[in-house]
Amino acid sequence: MGVYWAIAVRSFRRFSTYRIATASGAFTNTVFGFILCGIYLTLWHERPGLGGYDVADALTFVWLQQGLLMPIGIFGATTTVELGERVRSGEIAVDLYRPTRLLLWWLSVDLGRAMFQLLVRGGAPLLVGALVFDLKFPSGLLAWLTVVTGIVLAIFVSFGIRYLVALSGFWITDTRGMEQLALVLSCFFSGMILPLVVFPGWIGEFARATPWAATMQVPIDIWLGRNPGGTGSALMFQLGWIVVLLLGAQLVTTVATRKVVIQGG
Amino acid sequence: MVERVLRAPGQYWMLIVMWIRSSMAYPLSFVLMLVSSMLTTVLDFVAVVLMFSHISSFGGFSLPEMALLYATASMTLGLADLCTGSVERVGQRIRTGTFDGYLIRPVPALLQAAADGFALRRVGRPLQALIVMGFAFRWLDVDWTVARGIMLVVSVIAGSVIFGSIFVLGAAFQFVSVDSAELANSLTYGGQTLAQYPLAVFGKEIVRAVTFVVPIAFVNYYPVLFVLGKPAPLGLPSWIGLLSPLVAVVMVALASLAWRSGLRRYRSTGS
Numbered sequence: 001m002g003v004y005w006a007i008a009v010r011s012f013r014r015f016s017t018y019r020i021a022t023a024s025g026a027f028t029n030t031v032f033g034f035i036l037c038g039i040y041l042t043l044w045h046e047r048p049g050l051g052g053y054d055v056a057d058a059l060t061f062v063w064l065q066q067g068l069l070m071p072i073g074i075f076g077a078t079t080t081v082e083l084g085e086r087v088r089s090g091e092i093a094v095d096l097y098r099p100t101r102l103l104l105w106w107l108s109v110d111l112g113r114a115m116f117q118l119l120v121r122g123g124a125p126l127l128v129g130a131l132v133f134d135l136k137f138p139s140g141l142l143a144w145l146t147v148v149t150g151i152v153l154a155i156f157v158s159f160g161i162r163y164l165v166a167l168s169g170f171w172i173t174d175t176r177g178m179e180q181l182a183l184v185l186s187c188f189f190s191g192m193i194l195p196l197v198v199f200p201g202w203i204g205e206f207a208r209a210t211p212w213a214a215t216m217q218v219p220i221d222i223w224l225g226r227n228p229g230g231t232g233s234a235l236m237f238q239l240g241w242i243v244v245l246l247l248g249a250q251l252v253t254t255v256a257t258r259k260v261v262i263q264g265g
Numbered sequence: 266m267v268e269r270v271l272r273a274p275g276q277y278w279m280l281i282v283m284w285i286r287s288s289m290a291y292p293l294s295f296v297l298m299l300v301s302s303m304l305t306t307v308l309d310f311v312a313v314v315l316m317f318s319h320i321s322s323f324g325g326f327s328l329p330e331m332a333l334l335y336a337t338a339s340m341t342l343g344l345a346d347l348c349t350g351s352v353e354r355v356g357q358r359i360r361t362g363t364f365d366g367y368l369i370r371p372v373p374a375l376l377q378a379a380a381d382g383f384a385l386r387r388v389g390r391p392l393q394a395l396i397v398m399g400f401a402f403r404w405l406d407v408d409w410t411v412a413r414g415i416m417l418v419v420s421v422i423a424g425s426v427i428f429g430s431i432f433v434l435g436a437a438f439q440f441v442s443v444d445s446a447e448l449a450n451s452l453t454y455g456g457q458t459l460a461q462y463p464l465a466v467f468g469k470e471i472v473r474a475v476t477f478v479v480p481i482a483f484v485n486y487y488p489v490l491f492v493l494g495k496p497a498p499l500g501l502p503s504w505i506g507l508l509s510p511l512v513a514v515v516m517v518a519l520a521s522l523a524w525r526s527g528l529r530r531y532r533s534t535g536s
Contacts, residue, residue, distance in 0.1 A: 024448035031451035035459050038467040046320045177297030184305045194312040198319065 003100060004108040011079070011112025022117075026124040029066040033125050036062045037133065051197030057224050060136045061195055063129030064220045067122035068151070071114045072158045072215050074192050076183055079110040080162035084179065087169035093260055102253050103246070107159060114155045138223055146231050150222035153238040157214045160245025161186070167249070170256040185210075191217035197226075211241040269373070276372045280380035288385055295386060302389030306343075310335055310397055313461070324466035329404035330493060331462075336398035337485035338460035340421055342453065343390030345428035351381040352432050353446050356439035365533050375524055378436065405493075413492050420488035420506065423513040427484050428453060430516035433524055440527035456481040465498045472498050480516065483509040 015022075040058040044050055053061065073080070083106055086092045095102055129135055138147050165182045169175040187193055189212035196207045196217040207213060218234050221227045227234040288295055313335060317328045326334065355378050358364040367374040407413070435449020442448075456479070464472050464486045475481040476499070487506035490497055497505050 018444060020442055020444040021447065024442075024445040028447050028451040028455065031455045032458065035455060035467070038471070039462055042324050042462075042466040043316060043320065046323070050319055174291060174294040177294050177301060180298055180301035180305070184301055184308060187305065188308045188311075193308060194315060199315060200318045203315075 004104055007105060007108040008112035008115075011109045012116045013112075015113050015116040016120075022120050025070065026121045029069065029121060029125045030128050033063050033066040033129055034132075036066075037129075051195060052226060053195070053197060053224075056134055056136050057226065058195070059129070059133045060224060061191075061220055063126050063133075063135060064223060065192065065216060066125045066129075068118075068154070068216060068219065069192070070121045071118040071151075072154050073110075073114070073162060074158070074186050074190050074216060076162060076179060076186075077110065077113060077158075079106065079113050080159070080166045081179070083163070084166035084169050084175050087166060088173075088175065096257055096260060102257075103163070103249055106163060107156075110159045110162075111155065118151070136224060138225075143225070146235070147219070147223050149235060150219040150231075150238065153235065153242060154215045154219045156242045157211055157238060157245060158186075160242060160249055161211060161215075163249045164245065164252060167252050167256055170252075170259055186212050186215070189213060190215045191220070195220075197221075211245065214238045214241045273373065273376060277376050277380055280372070280377065281383040284380065284383035285385050298386040299389050302386050303393045306339060306390045306393045309339070309461075310393075324463035325495075326463045329401055330489075332397055332401035333405060333493070334463065334485060334489055335461045336394045336401055337417075337421060337424065337489060338457050340391050340394035340398065341424035341460075341484050342428050342457040343387065343394055344421075344425035345432060346453075347384075347387040347391065348425075349379045349429040349432045350387065351383065352378045352436035353439075353449060354378070354381055355436045356443045356446050359439065359443050359531070362533060364531070374528060375433070375521075379433075407492065407494075416488065416507065417492055420485065420509045423509040424484035424488075426513040427480060427509070427516050428456065430513070430520035431456065431479070433520040437520070437523035437527035440530050452479060452481075456484070460485050469499060476501070480512045483512040 037059055040062055041055070044053070044055045044058050048054070050058075069075070070077075083092075086095065095105065098105070126135075130137075138144050161182065165175065165178055168178050172178065189196075189207050189210045191213070196204065196213055198204075199207050208217065214237060218227070218238055222231055222234050225231070310332075313331055314328070316323070317331070321327070323331060352375070355364065358367075358378075358381075364374075367377045370377065431452050432449065435446075435452065438448065439445055456475075459467070459471075459475065460481055464475060464482055472482065475486075476483075483506070487497060487501075488509055489506070491503060491506035495503075497503050
Protein backbone atom coordinates (compact mmCIF):
# COMPACT_ATOMS: atom_id res chain seq x y z
CA MET A 1 0.00 0.00 0.00
CA GLY A 2 2.85 2.36 0.90
CA VAL A 3 4.20 2.33 -2.61
CA TYR A 4 0.91 3.51 -4.12
CA TRP A 5 0.74 6.34 -1.59
CA ALA A 6 4.26 7.35 -2.58
CA ILE A 7 3.29 7.33 -6.26
CA ALA A 8 0.25 9.53 -5.58
CA VAL A 9 2.33 12.00 -3.56
CA ARG A 10 4.94 12.28 -6.31
CA SER A 11 2.25 12.72 -8.95
CA PHE A 12 0.76 15.53 -6.81
CA ARG A 13 4.19 17.21 -6.63
CA ARG A 14 4.83 16.79 -10.32
CA PHE A 15 1.70 18.72 -11.25
CA SER A 16 2.42 21.41 -8.68
CA THR A 17 5.57 22.42 -10.60
CA TYR A 18 3.61 23.85 -13.55
CA ARG A 19 2.55 26.99 -11.69
CA ILE A 20 1.99 29.44 -14.53
CA ALA A 21 0.20 26.82 -16.64
CA THR A 22 -2.07 26.05 -13.70
CA ALA A 23 -2.76 29.71 -13.03
CA SER A 24 -3.59 30.47 -16.66
CA GLY A 25 -5.84 27.41 -16.72
CA ALA A 26 -7.71 28.57 -13.62
CA PHE A 27 -8.06 32.01 -15.20
CA THR A 28 -9.61 30.46 -18.32
CA ASN A 29 -12.02 28.42 -16.16
CA THR A 30 -13.04 31.65 -14.41
CA VAL A 31 -13.68 33.49 -17.69
CA PHE A 32 -15.82 30.58 -18.89
CA GLY A 33 -17.63 30.68 -15.56
CA PHE A 34 -18.69 34.27 -16.15
CA ILE A 35 -19.76 33.56 -19.74
CA LEU A 36 -21.88 30.58 -18.66
CA CYS A 37 -23.41 32.58 -15.82
CA GLY A 38 -24.60 35.13 -18.40
CA ILE A 39 -26.18 32.35 -20.47
CA TYR A 40 -27.78 30.56 -17.50
CA LEU A 41 -29.11 33.80 -15.99
CA THR A 42 -30.91 34.50 -19.27
CA LEU A 43 -32.18 30.92 -19.51
CA TRP A 44 -33.45 30.75 -15.93
CA HIS A 45 -34.90 34.25 -16.20
CA GLU A 46 -36.93 33.04 -19.18
CA ARG A 47 -37.95 29.78 -17.44
CA PRO A 48 -37.66 30.05 -13.63
CA GLY A 49 -37.29 26.68 -11.91
CA LEU A 50 -36.09 24.97 -15.10
CA GLY A 51 -35.08 21.35 -14.40
CA GLY A 52 -35.90 21.81 -10.70
CA TYR A 53 -33.02 24.29 -10.26
CA ASP A 54 -33.52 27.81 -8.98
CA VAL A 55 -31.19 30.61 -10.14
CA ALA A 56 -28.74 30.07 -7.25
CA ASP A 57 -28.58 26.34 -8.10
CA ALA A 58 -27.86 27.12 -11.75
CA LEU A 59 -25.08 29.60 -10.92
CA THR A 60 -23.54 27.23 -8.37
CA PHE A 61 -23.65 24.52 -11.05
CA VAL A 62 -21.57 26.75 -13.34
CA TRP A 63 -18.77 27.37 -10.83
CA LEU A 64 -18.64 23.78 -9.60
CA GLN A 65 -18.54 22.60 -13.20
CA GLN A 66 -15.62 24.91 -14.05
CA GLY A 67 -13.83 23.83 -10.87
CA LEU A 68 -14.36 20.09 -11.35
CA LEU A 69 -13.63 20.03 -15.09
CA MET A 70 -9.88 19.47 -14.79
CA PRO A 71 -9.66 17.45 -11.54
CA ILE A 72 -12.19 14.94 -12.83
CA GLY A 73 -10.72 15.02 -16.30
CA ILE A 74 -13.84 15.61 -18.41
CA PHE A 75 -11.66 16.45 -21.44
CA GLY A 76 -9.38 13.51 -20.60
CA ALA A 77 -6.36 13.82 -18.34
CA THR A 78 -2.59 13.82 -18.84
CA THR A 79 -2.09 10.69 -16.77
CA THR A 80 -4.35 8.50 -18.89
CA VAL A 81 -3.12 10.07 -22.13
CA GLU A 82 0.39 9.04 -21.04
CA LEU A 83 -0.83 5.52 -20.37
CA GLY A 84 -2.32 5.37 -23.86
CA GLU A 85 0.98 6.66 -25.27
CA ARG A 86 2.89 3.91 -23.43
CA VAL A 87 0.55 1.27 -24.81
CA ARG A 88 1.03 2.66 -28.32
CA SER A 89 4.81 2.82 -28.08
CA GLY A 90 5.19 -0.53 -26.31
CA GLU A 91 6.81 0.99 -23.22
CA ILE A 92 3.93 -0.57 -21.30
CA ALA A 93 6.01 -3.77 -21.22
CA VAL A 94 8.34 -2.03 -18.74
CA ASP A 95 5.37 -1.16 -16.52
CA LEU A 96 4.31 -4.78 -16.49
CA TYR A 97 7.73 -5.90 -15.16
CA ARG A 98 7.21 -3.84 -12.04
CA PRO A 99 6.14 -5.65 -8.88
CA THR A 100 3.06 -3.42 -8.71
CA ARG A 101 -0.36 -3.78 -10.24
CA LEU A 102 -0.82 -1.75 -13.40
CA LEU A 103 -4.35 -0.63 -12.52
CA LEU A 104 -3.43 0.52 -9.00
CA TRP A 105 -0.25 2.21 -10.22
CA TRP A 106 -2.11 4.40 -12.71
CA LEU A 107 -4.99 4.96 -10.33
CA SER A 108 -2.50 6.35 -7.78
CA VAL A 109 -0.89 8.57 -10.41
CA ASP A 110 -4.31 9.88 -11.42
CA LEU A 111 -5.47 10.48 -7.86
CA GLY A 112 -2.32 12.52 -7.12
CA ARG A 113 -2.98 14.63 -10.21
CA ALA A 114 -6.66 15.04 -9.37
CA MET A 115 -6.01 16.11 -5.78
CA PHE A 116 -3.60 18.84 -6.86
CA GLN A 117 -5.98 20.16 -9.50
CA LEU A 118 -8.92 19.95 -7.13
CA LEU A 119 -7.17 22.22 -4.66
CA VAL A 120 -5.96 24.80 -7.16
CA ARG A 121 -8.14 24.70 -10.24
CA GLY A 122 -11.21 23.73 -8.27
CA GLY A 123 -10.74 26.26 -5.51
CA ALA A 124 -9.80 29.40 -7.45
CA PRO A 125 -12.82 29.67 -9.79
CA LEU A 126 -15.22 28.73 -6.98
CA LEU A 127 -13.77 31.47 -4.80
CA VAL A 128 -14.15 34.09 -7.53
CA GLY A 129 -17.67 32.88 -8.33
CA ALA A 130 -18.69 33.02 -4.67
CA LEU A 131 -17.41 36.58 -4.36
CA VAL A 132 -19.47 37.81 -7.32
CA PHE A 133 -22.62 35.68 -7.13
CA ASP A 134 -24.80 34.32 -4.36
CA LEU A 135 -23.84 30.64 -4.46
CA LYS A 136 -25.06 27.66 -2.46
CA PHE A 137 -22.73 25.82 -0.10
CA PRO A 138 -23.34 22.58 1.78
CA SER A 139 -24.21 23.17 5.43
CA GLY A 140 -22.92 20.96 8.21
CA LEU A 141 -20.11 18.47 8.51
CA LEU A 142 -22.15 15.53 7.20
CA ALA A 143 -23.12 17.42 4.03
CA TRP A 144 -19.46 18.32 3.39
CA LEU A 145 -18.42 14.71 3.94
CA THR A 146 -20.93 13.42 1.39
CA VAL A 147 -19.81 16.08 -1.08
CA VAL A 148 -16.17 15.05 -0.70
CA THR A 149 -17.16 11.38 -1.08
CA GLY A 150 -19.17 12.19 -4.19
CA ILE A 151 -16.26 14.05 -5.79
CA VAL A 152 -13.74 11.29 -5.00
CA LEU A 153 -16.11 8.68 -6.42
CA ALA A 154 -16.54 10.85 -9.51
CA ILE A 155 -12.76 10.82 -10.04
CA PHE A 156 -12.77 7.01 -9.76
CA VAL A 157 -15.57 6.70 -12.35
CA SER A 158 -13.80 9.05 -14.73
CA PHE A 159 -10.52 7.20 -14.22
CA GLY A 160 -12.26 3.87 -14.99
CA ILE A 161 -13.53 5.20 -18.32
CA ARG A 162 -10.20 6.81 -19.27
CA TYR A 163 -8.22 3.70 -18.30
CA LEU A 164 -10.38 1.53 -20.56
CA VAL A 165 -9.95 4.00 -23.43
CA ALA A 166 -6.17 4.01 -22.95
CA LEU A 167 -5.99 0.21 -22.86
CA SER A 168 -8.07 -0.10 -26.02
CA GLY A 169 -4.72 0.60 -27.68
CA PHE A 170 -3.81 -3.04 -27.17
CA TRP A 171 -6.39 -3.98 -29.79
CA ILE A 172 -6.57 -0.95 -32.10
CA THR A 173 -3.33 0.56 -33.35
CA ASP A 174 -4.26 4.22 -33.09
CA THR A 175 -6.27 5.25 -30.02
CA ARG A 176 -6.57 8.91 -31.00
CA GLY A 177 -9.91 8.30 -32.74
CA MET A 178 -11.15 6.49 -29.64
CA GLU A 179 -9.91 9.29 -27.36
CA GLN A 180 -11.79 11.82 -29.47
CA LEU A 181 -14.99 9.76 -29.29
CA ALA A 182 -14.61 9.42 -25.52
CA LEU A 183 -14.21 13.21 -25.30
CA VAL A 184 -17.43 13.78 -27.23
CA LEU A 185 -19.45 11.44 -25.02
CA SER A 186 -17.85 12.79 -21.86
CA CYS A 187 -18.63 16.44 -22.70
CA PHE A 188 -22.22 15.78 -23.64
CA PHE A 189 -23.32 13.21 -21.05
CA SER A 190 -21.49 14.62 -18.01
CA GLY A 191 -23.55 17.81 -18.05
CA MET A 192 -20.58 19.82 -19.28
CA ILE A 193 -22.36 21.40 -22.26
CA LEU A 194 -25.75 21.72 -20.55
CA PRO A 195 -26.88 20.44 -17.12
CA LEU A 196 -28.49 17.02 -17.55
CA VAL A 197 -31.56 18.17 -15.58
CA VAL A 198 -32.41 20.39 -18.56
CA PHE A 199 -32.34 17.46 -21.04
CA PRO A 200 -35.99 16.70 -21.89
CA GLY A 201 -37.77 13.32 -22.12
CA TRP A 202 -36.07 10.01 -22.90
CA ILE A 203 -32.75 11.62 -23.84
CA GLY A 204 -32.64 13.10 -20.35
CA GLU A 205 -33.37 9.77 -18.70
CA PHE A 206 -30.75 8.06 -20.83
CA ALA A 207 -28.13 10.75 -20.14
CA ARG A 208 -28.71 10.59 -16.38
CA ALA A 209 -28.14 6.80 -16.38
CA THR A 210 -24.74 6.86 -18.15
CA PRO A 211 -21.44 6.60 -16.24
CA TRP A 212 -20.59 10.12 -17.43
CA ALA A 213 -23.50 11.45 -15.36
CA ALA A 214 -21.66 10.04 -12.32
CA THR A 215 -18.59 12.15 -13.14
CA MET A 216 -20.09 15.63 -12.96
CA GLN A 217 -23.88 15.96 -12.79
CA VAL A 218 -24.20 13.64 -9.77
CA PRO A 219 -21.48 15.17 -7.54
CA ILE A 220 -22.83 18.66 -8.29
CA ASP A 221 -26.36 17.50 -7.42
CA ILE A 222 -24.99 16.07 -4.16
CA TRP A 223 -23.54 19.52 -3.40
CA LEU A 224 -26.87 21.17 -4.23
CA GLY A 225 -28.89 18.46 -2.44
CA ARG A 226 -30.95 18.04 -5.62
CA ASN A 227 -30.69 14.29 -6.28
CA PRO A 228 -34.14 12.94 -7.15
CA GLY A 229 -33.69 9.80 -5.02
CA GLY A 230 -31.69 11.42 -2.24
CA THR A 231 -27.94 11.55 -1.62
CA GLY A 232 -27.69 7.87 -0.64
CA SER A 233 -28.97 6.63 -3.98
CA ALA A 234 -26.68 9.10 -5.78
CA LEU A 235 -23.63 7.64 -4.03
CA MET A 236 -24.87 4.09 -4.77
CA PHE A 237 -25.25 5.03 -8.44
CA GLN A 238 -21.62 6.18 -8.52
CA LEU A 239 -20.43 3.09 -6.63
CA GLY A 240 -22.30 0.83 -9.03
CA TRP A 241 -20.51 2.32 -12.02
CA ILE A 242 -17.15 2.14 -10.21
CA VAL A 243 -17.61 -1.58 -9.59
CA VAL A 244 -18.56 -2.22 -13.21
CA LEU A 245 -15.76 -0.06 -14.65
CA LEU A 246 -12.97 -1.24 -12.35
CA LEU A 247 -13.92 -4.92 -12.78
CA GLY A 248 -13.91 -4.33 -16.52
CA ALA A 249 -10.57 -2.55 -16.22
CA GLN A 250 -9.02 -5.42 -14.25
CA LEU A 251 -10.33 -7.94 -16.76
CA VAL A 252 -8.96 -5.96 -19.69
CA THR A 253 -5.61 -5.59 -17.90
CA THR A 254 -5.33 -9.36 -17.42
CA VAL A 255 -6.23 -10.13 -21.02
CA ALA A 256 -3.92 -7.40 -22.31
CA THR A 257 -1.02 -8.66 -20.18
CA ARG A 258 -1.34 -12.10 -21.73
CA LYS A 259 -1.42 -10.49 -25.15
CA VAL A 260 1.85 -8.69 -24.40
CA VAL A 261 3.46 -11.93 -23.24
CA ILE A 262 2.38 -13.69 -26.42
CA GLN A 263 3.69 -10.89 -28.60
CA GLY A 264 6.81 -10.63 -26.50
CA GLY A 265 6.23 -6.95 -25.69
CA MET B 266 9.63 43.33 -47.54
CA VAL B 267 6.97 43.22 -50.30
CA GLU B 268 8.71 40.23 -51.82
CA ARG B 269 8.65 38.41 -48.47
CA VAL B 270 4.92 39.02 -48.10
CA LEU B 271 4.23 37.78 -51.64
CA ARG B 272 6.20 34.60 -51.05
CA ALA B 273 4.40 33.80 -47.78
CA PRO B 274 1.21 32.14 -49.15
CA GLY B 275 3.26 29.74 -51.28
CA GLN B 276 5.52 28.85 -48.39
CA TYR B 277 2.56 28.34 -46.05
CA TRP B 278 0.87 26.11 -48.64
CA MET B 279 4.03 24.01 -49.03
CA LEU B 280 4.22 23.47 -45.27
CA ILE B 281 0.60 22.49 -44.80
CA VAL B 282 0.64 20.10 -47.78
CA MET B 283 3.51 18.32 -46.07
CA TRP B 284 1.49 17.95 -42.84
CA ILE B 285 -1.66 16.87 -44.71
CA ARG B 286 0.30 14.11 -46.43
CA SER B 287 1.56 12.85 -43.11
CA SER B 288 -1.95 12.81 -41.60
CA MET B 289 -3.20 10.87 -44.63
CA ALA B 290 -0.77 8.05 -43.86
CA TYR B 291 -3.52 6.46 -41.76
CA PRO B 292 -6.69 7.23 -43.73
CA LEU B 293 -9.09 5.36 -41.45
CA SER B 294 -7.82 7.13 -38.36
CA PHE B 295 -8.08 10.44 -40.21
CA VAL B 296 -11.72 9.84 -41.13
CA LEU B 297 -12.54 8.76 -37.56
CA MET B 298 -10.97 11.91 -36.16
CA LEU B 299 -12.72 14.12 -38.72
CA VAL B 300 -16.09 12.56 -37.89
CA SER B 301 -15.63 12.80 -34.14
CA SER B 302 -14.32 16.36 -34.42
CA MET B 303 -17.54 17.21 -36.30
CA LEU B 304 -19.61 15.33 -33.74
CA THR B 305 -18.06 17.34 -30.89
CA THR B 306 -19.32 20.57 -32.36
CA VAL B 307 -22.64 19.06 -33.51
CA LEU B 308 -23.48 18.27 -29.88
CA ASP B 309 -22.67 21.90 -29.04
CA PHE B 310 -25.52 22.93 -31.27
CA VAL B 311 -27.76 20.09 -30.04
CA ALA B 312 -27.44 21.70 -26.60
CA VAL B 313 -28.80 24.97 -28.04
CA VAL B 314 -31.72 23.07 -29.61
CA LEU B 315 -32.38 21.31 -26.29
CA MET B 316 -32.46 24.72 -24.59
CA PHE B 317 -35.11 25.81 -27.07
CA SER B 318 -37.31 22.89 -26.01
CA HIS B 319 -37.95 24.97 -22.87
CA ILE B 320 -37.91 28.51 -24.26
CA SER B 321 -39.12 30.24 -27.42
CA SER B 322 -36.63 33.08 -27.53
CA PHE B 323 -33.22 33.70 -25.99
CA GLY B 324 -32.38 37.35 -25.43
CA GLY B 325 -34.78 38.29 -28.23
CA PHE B 326 -33.38 35.72 -30.67
CA SER B 327 -35.45 32.85 -32.10
CA LEU B 328 -33.91 29.42 -32.74
CA PRO B 329 -33.19 30.12 -36.47
CA GLU B 330 -31.58 33.44 -35.54
CA MET B 331 -29.52 31.71 -32.84
CA ALA B 332 -28.54 29.12 -35.44
CA LEU B 333 -27.11 31.88 -37.63
CA LEU B 334 -25.18 33.35 -34.67
CA TYR B 335 -23.93 29.90 -33.69
CA ALA B 336 -22.90 29.00 -37.24
CA THR B 337 -20.97 32.21 -37.85
CA ALA B 338 -19.20 31.98 -34.47
CA SER B 339 -18.26 28.35 -35.04
CA MET B 340 -17.23 28.99 -38.65
CA THR B 341 -14.94 31.92 -37.88
CA LEU B 342 -13.20 30.23 -34.94
CA GLY B 343 -13.00 26.99 -36.91
CA LEU B 344 -11.28 28.65 -39.88
CA ALA B 345 -8.92 30.59 -37.61
CA ASP B 346 -8.08 27.44 -35.65
CA LEU B 347 -7.49 25.51 -38.88
CA CYS B 348 -5.08 28.10 -40.30
CA THR B 349 -3.35 29.52 -37.22
CA GLY B 350 -4.40 27.39 -34.21
CA SER B 351 -1.06 25.60 -34.10
CA VAL B 352 0.80 28.75 -33.03
CA GLU B 353 -0.28 28.09 -29.44
CA ARG B 354 2.31 25.29 -29.38
CA VAL B 355 5.05 27.88 -29.58
CA GLY B 356 5.53 27.91 -25.79
CA GLN B 357 6.24 24.21 -25.82
CA ARG B 358 8.83 24.75 -28.54
CA ILE B 359 10.46 27.61 -26.65
CA ARG B 360 10.74 25.46 -23.54
CA THR B 361 12.21 22.47 -25.32
CA GLY B 362 14.51 24.63 -27.43
CA THR B 363 13.14 23.39 -30.78
CA PHE B 364 12.02 26.93 -31.61
CA ASP B 365 15.61 27.67 -32.69
CA GLY B 366 15.02 25.48 -35.73
CA TYR B 367 12.46 27.98 -37.05
CA LEU B 368 14.93 30.83 -36.99
CA ILE B 369 17.54 29.24 -39.20
CA ARG B 370 15.15 28.25 -42.00
CA PRO B 371 14.45 30.63 -44.91
CA VAL B 372 10.72 30.82 -44.07
CA PRO B 373 9.28 33.33 -41.55
CA ALA B 374 9.01 31.79 -38.07
CA LEU B 375 5.34 32.80 -37.80
CA LEU B 376 4.44 30.79 -40.92
CA GLN B 377 6.27 27.75 -39.62
CA ALA B 378 4.60 28.03 -36.22
CA ALA B 379 1.16 28.48 -37.77
CA ALA B 380 1.59 25.47 -40.03
CA ASP B 381 3.22 23.34 -37.32
CA GLY B 382 1.39 20.00 -37.28
CA PHE B 383 -1.38 21.42 -39.54
CA ALA B 384 -4.40 19.25 -38.73
CA LEU B 385 -6.78 18.93 -41.66
CA ARG B 386 -9.26 17.19 -39.36
CA ARG B 387 -9.93 20.64 -37.90
CA VAL B 388 -12.10 21.33 -40.96
CA GLY B 389 -14.68 19.35 -38.95
CA ARG B 390 -15.81 22.49 -37.14
CA PRO B 391 -16.21 24.75 -40.21
CA LEU B 392 -17.98 21.89 -42.04
CA GLN B 393 -20.44 21.49 -39.19
CA ALA B 394 -20.91 25.27 -39.06
CA LEU B 395 -21.72 25.21 -42.78
CA ILE B 396 -24.47 22.64 -42.19
CA VAL B 397 -26.00 24.65 -39.33
CA MET B 398 -25.77 27.75 -41.53
CA GLY B 399 -27.71 25.91 -44.23
CA PHE B 400 -30.48 25.16 -41.73
CA ALA B 401 -30.44 28.76 -40.49
CA PHE B 402 -30.94 30.08 -44.02
CA ARG B 403 -33.84 27.69 -44.65
CA TRP B 404 -35.65 28.60 -41.45
CA LEU B 405 -34.90 32.32 -41.47
CA ASP B 406 -37.25 34.84 -42.96
CA VAL B 407 -34.67 37.27 -44.28
CA ASP B 408 -34.98 39.45 -47.32
CA TRP B 409 -31.79 38.33 -49.07
CA THR B 410 -30.09 40.88 -51.27
CA VAL B 411 -26.76 40.49 -53.03
CA ALA B 412 -25.32 43.18 -50.78
CA ARG B 413 -26.36 41.28 -47.64
CA GLY B 414 -24.90 38.03 -48.98
CA ILE B 415 -21.58 39.65 -49.85
CA MET B 416 -21.52 41.35 -46.49
CA LEU B 417 -22.03 38.07 -44.65
CA VAL B 418 -19.23 36.36 -46.58
CA VAL B 419 -16.86 39.31 -46.04
CA SER B 420 -17.67 39.41 -42.34
CA VAL B 421 -17.01 35.67 -41.93
CA ILE B 422 -13.58 36.18 -43.50
CA ALA B 423 -12.94 39.26 -41.34
CA GLY B 424 -14.13 37.37 -38.25
CA SER B 425 -11.75 34.51 -38.97
CA VAL B 426 -8.91 37.02 -39.33
CA ILE B 427 -9.83 38.61 -35.98
CA PHE B 428 -9.78 35.22 -34.23
CA GLY B 429 -6.55 34.32 -36.05
CA SER B 430 -4.95 37.54 -34.78
CA ILE B 431 -6.00 36.63 -31.23
CA PHE B 432 -4.31 33.24 -31.65
CA VAL B 433 -1.10 34.99 -32.74
CA LEU B 434 -1.35 37.55 -29.91
CA GLY B 435 -1.69 34.68 -27.43
CA ALA B 436 1.34 32.94 -28.96
CA ALA B 437 3.36 36.17 -28.85
CA PHE B 438 2.58 36.47 -25.15
CA GLN B 439 4.22 33.08 -24.63
CA PHE B 440 7.59 34.67 -25.39
CA VAL B 441 7.05 36.58 -22.14
CA SER B 442 5.43 33.77 -20.15
CA VAL B 443 6.30 30.41 -21.64
CA ASP B 444 3.75 28.23 -19.87
CA SER B 445 0.68 30.35 -20.52
CA ALA B 446 -0.81 28.59 -23.57
CA GLU B 447 -4.18 28.22 -21.87
CA LEU B 448 -4.49 31.95 -21.24
CA ALA B 449 -5.29 32.61 -24.90
CA ASN B 450 -8.04 29.96 -24.77
CA SER B 451 -10.14 32.29 -22.65
CA LEU B 452 -10.21 34.73 -25.57
CA THR B 453 -10.43 32.26 -28.46
CA TYR B 454 -12.66 29.42 -27.28
CA GLY B 455 -14.21 31.70 -24.66
CA GLY B 456 -14.79 34.29 -27.36
CA GLN B 457 -16.48 31.72 -29.57
CA THR B 458 -18.78 30.59 -26.75
CA LEU B 459 -19.65 34.22 -26.08
CA ALA B 460 -20.24 34.93 -29.77
CA GLN B 461 -22.73 32.05 -30.09
CA TYR B 462 -25.19 34.03 -27.98
CA PRO B 463 -26.76 37.48 -28.41
CA LEU B 464 -24.08 39.52 -26.63
CA ALA B 465 -26.60 41.95 -25.13
CA VAL B 466 -27.70 39.27 -22.62
CA PHE B 467 -24.30 39.54 -20.94
CA GLY B 468 -24.87 43.15 -19.92
CA LYS B 469 -23.56 46.54 -21.08
CA GLU B 470 -20.10 46.19 -19.54
CA ILE B 471 -19.39 43.00 -21.47
CA VAL B 472 -20.74 44.49 -24.71
CA ARG B 473 -18.43 47.49 -24.22
CA ALA B 474 -15.47 45.21 -23.51
CA VAL B 475 -16.02 43.02 -26.60
CA THR B 476 -16.56 46.10 -28.77
CA PHE B 477 -13.74 48.38 -27.68
CA VAL B 478 -11.17 46.17 -25.88
CA VAL B 479 -11.17 42.72 -27.50
CA PRO B 480 -13.34 43.23 -30.60
CA ILE B 481 -15.10 39.86 -30.53
CA ALA B 482 -18.46 41.54 -31.18
CA PHE B 483 -17.22 42.35 -34.70
CA VAL B 484 -16.53 38.67 -35.45
CA ASN B 485 -20.19 37.88 -36.04
CA TYR B 486 -22.58 39.70 -33.68
CA TYR B 487 -22.73 43.14 -35.32
CA PRO B 488 -22.72 41.75 -38.88
CA VAL B 489 -25.53 39.29 -38.00
CA LEU B 490 -27.56 42.08 -36.34
CA PHE B 491 -27.23 44.03 -39.57
CA VAL B 492 -28.31 41.07 -41.72
CA LEU B 493 -31.30 40.36 -39.47
CA GLY B 494 -32.21 44.04 -39.35
CA LYS B 495 -31.96 44.21 -35.56
CA PRO B 496 -30.79 47.38 -33.75
CA ALA B 497 -27.28 47.43 -32.24
CA PRO B 498 -26.92 47.75 -28.44
CA LEU B 499 -25.40 50.73 -26.53
CA GLY B 500 -27.05 53.07 -29.04
CA LEU B 501 -24.42 52.17 -31.63
CA PRO B 502 -25.38 52.71 -35.28
CA SER B 503 -26.92 49.65 -36.96
CA TRP B 504 -24.27 49.73 -39.74
CA ILE B 505 -21.48 49.12 -37.22
CA GLY B 506 -21.26 45.53 -38.52
CA LEU B 507 -19.88 46.90 -41.79
CA LEU B 508 -16.74 47.95 -39.93
CA SER B 509 -15.58 44.40 -39.23
CA PRO B 510 -13.01 44.27 -42.11
CA LEU B 511 -11.48 47.47 -40.72
CA VAL B 512 -11.30 45.95 -37.24
CA ALA B 513 -9.65 42.87 -38.76
CA VAL B 514 -6.94 45.03 -40.34
CA VAL B 515 -6.22 46.74 -37.02
CA MET B 516 -6.03 43.36 -35.26
CA VAL B 517 -3.57 42.00 -37.83
CA ALA B 518 -1.36 45.06 -37.32
CA LEU B 519 -1.44 44.59 -33.54
CA ALA B 520 -0.73 40.87 -33.81
CA SER B 521 2.23 41.30 -36.13
CA LEU B 522 3.64 44.02 -33.89
CA ALA B 523 3.29 41.75 -30.84
CA TRP B 524 4.81 38.76 -32.64
CA ARG B 525 7.84 40.80 -33.75
CA SER B 526 8.52 42.22 -30.33
CA GLY B 527 8.12 38.70 -28.95
CA LEU B 528 10.70 37.38 -31.43
CA ARG B 529 13.10 40.15 -30.43
CA ARG B 530 12.75 39.13 -26.78
CA TYR B 531 13.41 35.50 -27.57
CA ARG B 532 16.46 33.96 -25.91
CA SER B 533 17.13 30.36 -26.68
CA THR B 534 17.04 27.98 -23.72
CA GLY B 535 20.16 26.39 -25.13
CA SER B 536 18.88 22.93 -24.36
